[in-house]
Amino acid sequence: MSEPPLLVVEELEVRYGxxxxxxxxxxxxxxxxxxxxxxPNGAGKSTTLHAIAGLVPYASGDVLLGGKSLRGxxxxxxxxxxxxxxxxxRRIFGSFTVEENLHLGLAARRSTGAAAAVESVYGLxxxxxxxxxxxxxxxxxxxxxxxxxxxALVAEPxxxxxxxxxLGLAPTLVDLVFEALGAIRxxxxxxxxxxxxxxxxxxxxxxxxxxxxxxxxxxxxPAEAGDTERMIAAYFA
Amino acid sequence: xxxxxxLLPLLAPAALVVAVGxxxxxxxxxxxxxxxxxxxxxxxxxxxxxxxSNSGVLSFGHISFVAxxxxxxxxxxxxxxxxxxxLRDLFPLLRDHQIGNVSSLVLAAAVGGIFxxxxxxxxxxxxxxxxxxxxxxVLEITRNVLREWTSIGPxxxxxxLVPETTGPLQATIGALAILSVAYLYGRSRxxxxxxxxxxxxxxxxxxxxxxxxxxxWAFTLSGALAGxxxxxxxxxxxxxxxxxxxxxxxxxxxxxxxxxxxxxxxxAVVGALAVSGLDSFLARAEEGVNIGFTLTxxxxxxxxxxGFLMALVLILRPGGLTGGREPSLEAVARRLRPRxxx
Amino acid sequence: MTPFAxxxxxxxxxxxxxxxxxxxxAVGIGLVFGVLRLINFAYGQLVMAGAYTLAWxxxxxxxxxxxxxxxxVLVLSIVLERTVFRPLRTQSPAVMLVTTFAIAFxxxxxxxxxxxxxxxxxxxxxxxxxxxxxxxxxxxDVRRVTIAAIVAAAIALGLLALLLARTTIGLHMRAAxxxxxxxxxxxxxxxxxxxxxxxxxxxxxxxxxxxxxxQTPLVTPGFGLKETIIVLVGVVVGGLDRLWTAxxxxxxxxxxxxxxxxxxxxxxxxxxxSAVFALVIVVLLLRPGGLFSPRGRxxxxxxx
Numbered sequence: 028m029s030e031p032p033l034l035v036v037e038e039l040e041v042r043y044g045x046x047x048x049x050x051x052x053x054x055x056x057x058x059x060x061x062x063x064x065x066x067p068n069g070a071g072k073s074t075t076l077h078a079i080a081g082l083v084p085y086a087s088g089d090v091l092l093g094g095k096s097l098r099g100x101x102x103x104x105x106x107x108x109x110x111x112x113x114x115x116x117r118r119i120f121g122s123f124t125v126e127e128n129l130h131l132g133l134a135a136r137r138s139t140g141a142a143a144a145v146e147s148v149y150g151l152x153x154x155x156x157x158x159x160x161x162x163x164x165x166x167x168x169x170x171x172x173x174x175x176x177x178x179a180l181v182a183e184p185x186x187x188x189x190x191x192x193x194l195g196l197a198p199t200l201v202d203l204v205f206e207a208l209g210a211i212r213x214x215x216x217x218x219x220x221x222x223x224x225x226x227x228x229x230x231x232x233x234x235x236x237x238x239x240x241x242x243x244x245x246x247x248x249p250a251e252a253g254d255t256e257r258m259i260a261a262y263f264a
Numbered sequence: 265x266x267x268x269x270x271l272l273p274l275l276a277p278a279a280l281v282v283a284v285g286x287x288x289x290x291x292x293x294x295x296x297x298x299x300x301x302x303x304x305x306x307x308x309x310x311x312x313x314x315x316x317s318n319s320g321v322l323s324f325g326h327i328s329f330v331a332x333x334x335x336x337x338x339x340x341x342x343x344x345x346x347x348x349x350x351l352r353d354l355f356p357l358l359r360d361h362q363i364g365n366v367s368s369l370v371l372a373a374a375v376g377g378i379f380x381x382x383x384x385x386x387x388x389x390x391x392x393x394x395x396x397x398x399x400x401x402v403l404e405i406t407r408n409v410l411r412e413w414t415s416i417g418p419x420x421x422x423x424x425l426v427p428e429t430t431g432p433l434q435a436t437i438g439a440l441a442i443l444s445v446a447y448l449y450g451r452s453r454x455x456x457x458x459x460x461x462x463x464x465x466x467x468x469x470x471x472x473x474x475x476x477x478x479x480x481w482a483f484t485l486s487g488a489l490a491g492x493x494x495x496x497x498x499x500x501x502x503x504x505x506x507x508x509x510x511x512x513x514x515x516x517x518x519x520x521x522x523x524x525x526x527x528x529x530x531x532a533v534v535g536a537l538a539v540s541g542l543d544s545f546l547a548r549a550e551e552g553v554n555i556g557f558t559l560t561x562x563x564x565x566x567x568x569x570x571g572f573l574m575a576l577v578l579i580l581r582p583g584g585l586t587g588g589r590e591p592s593l594e595a596v597a598r599r600l601r602p603r604x605x606x
Numbered sequence: 607m608t609p610f611a612x613x614x615x616x617x618x619x620x621x622x623x624x625x626x627x628x629x630x631x632a633v634g635i636g637l638v639f640g641v642l643r644l645i646n647f648a649y650g651q652l653v654m655a656g657a658y659t660l661a662w663x664x665x666x667x668x669x670x671x672x673x674x675x676x677x678x679v680l681v682l683s684i685v686l687e688r689t690v691f692r693p694l695r696t697q698s699p700a701v702m703l704v705t706t707f708a709i710a711f712x713x714x715x716x717x718x719x720x721x722x723x724x725x726x727x728x729x730x731x732x733x734x735x736x737x738x739x740x741x742x743x744x745x746x747d748v749r750r751v752t753i754a755a756i757v758a759a760a761i762a763l764g765l766l767a768l769l770l771a772r773t774t775i776g777l778h779m780r781a782a783x784x785x786x787x788x789x790x791x792x793x794x795x796x797x798x799x800x801x802x803x804x805x806x807x808x809x810x811x812x813x814x815x816x817x818x819x820x821q822t823p824l825v826t827p828g829f830g831l832k833e834t835i836i837v838l839v840g841v842v843v844g845g846l847d848r849l850w851t852a853x854x855x856x857x858x859x860x861x862x863x864x865x866x867x868x869x870x871x872x873x874x875x876x877x878x879x880s881a882v883f884a885l886v887i888v889v890l891l892l893r894p895g896g897l898f899s900p901r902g903r904x905x906x907x908x909x910x
Contacts, residue, residue, distance in 0.1 A: 103791075135792055572712055575705055
């Protein structure tokens, strides 16, 4: 990487009461990269994303976007700075229409061209265009995941954070999501992906960090994708 | 030391109660009335706290139990001669009989407890906001019925000629009795099971505790104690009206509980005494009180001050004056111990 | 004569008028609840403050008096939001409930002190006295104020519905009411949405103050308290989760109160409050989420 990294996490420490959820975590994400974050349940992956997005306070450390600290900002300010989080469980607004859900995502947009952005999301996920006037609660799990990602994309964020997007999805839909992530990368959006599906993540991402017990344990590259399960098991054995 | 520490949550507030009781027997009549009122307030607030502190469920309706206890024991101790003249519409059972002081207090507790049980059977399924509204509804129904049904009471008029048997001794003993029952319940298995549901209802249920049943026990006990306190109240005032056991009393007792600190017996007592102290002082100040110079505040300042204090405590220090904790010798000893060298 | 023979067109119109006022109050309470998850027990006191302002500015020209009323209510709403609601946001709903209860008493007591400065309780607000006159509409005698109340409520509610459904800020408010955290994640500004809810709620309180002072020109510290309790009951029974169910609940209880009060002869209405409150308890037991909510299952109301 010749340019400076876009997103820098520095010595991040997050506590819930006496429990340390994330300890001295440091990593970088370069502009245009897809970086993965994997690890067993409770390792601190979601907490890391929540801390970056401003949903939980951190005890120490910092998160820098383009050199500027995001620490302490309320979630809406961080969103407006160009960081979009697609939360675990999608959390779409079931009683609103698909189109209204997308329009809601425009709240964090920093430039004009909202209509074009919405259309481009419909291009990326055609099923959403078909269902645009239906209540979002009527969509299937996979469709809702597409909506959640689309909703984050209409804001044209610099960094897209995804919290377990393939959770609960059938294999064909998982393919769809991962393909979409590839397309998103081509649009120049930087992606930080938290996932349970270790192997696919390592294969897709430029670099994948492995979290264990609140700490960064190892880094994997796509070349090691075939060996992922074995390497993680060996490390944690 | 450990034994003492376990008893302290009872002894500390009891000591305060006894102190106030003793003092009240020595001062002038006007001060005595304020102090007796403080003791009866302690009784009411502790009764409410048995349910609210242990279950974590808010009740706006406990004053209904105070009301039925007050009216029941009041009516049964008014001399038959007066009842025949003034309260002609009463049921013969009520009108033609009169019972003694202690019996009337037992009656008050019984009536309060039964009423609470009947109300609690359906209501204890609710929590949070729904419980708050439902208990408020109970308060309204109680007041409405007491005001309109002249066969069971004086209706909208004042019930008077009730013997004033709550002097320093009865008030002190009554408050101590309620304190002791509250303490014993809190330490009992039932009390602990209820507190488990307060912390984590799902976990408690998984452990086999019936949330509904435990709440109902506490609600009934608390209702009985509140009824008993109502008996103390009516025999202190010598009279009672429905408005005296309605919204304003609900507000004041809730304020006492919150300001003292929900969750502990100590908090309930401290809150009751502190707020009644303030209330009495301001009530005098509304007439003009001499504290070196004469201070007169406009009428209505009492409620403003109590309301303001309550809001302030809730915003700044929601745990109340005591943080909802019981006094503990260990905590005091820890504070007094000289600091260890770094 | 059967109890309900007394119901005629006039009764129904009056009941609709009462329902309209209660619906407005329900919206005022529901708007703030939606974004703050806070039940404002002191909402009636906002109406009371507006009513007192109308009374104390009775001598002013009508427009100025009404403007003063709205100004006072708005300022009071904003002050309450900053000093009380904001610090309370992290507290349990029970604490929030009790605190607004305390604020209600506090404001009522302050009003008592101010009112008593002239030695008597109650101030007269005679600004719109003419609206109490009756007008004949299709053979039915209807008070002007009833018409005004229904029309005002319809317009206000209509405008609000448009705001919520068609504008961006309305979308943001609806989202914040449904899932505040996710809305913020998407960039919705918390303070703007809350601020707008508070202001709209205050404007409605001002409107209610104007309407109520016409019907009850004598303003006392208890003004609005009785209505608040009834509206709160209606809102919880209707369903607190959605604004329209809360509004419907407010309207329903207002309408029902109006009809029953007129239909039953006086000697039989003494136990009316008990009947109503008993019904409330029954509804809460059967459908804790509210009468009109889709499954009647409690979401907010129980989880508190």
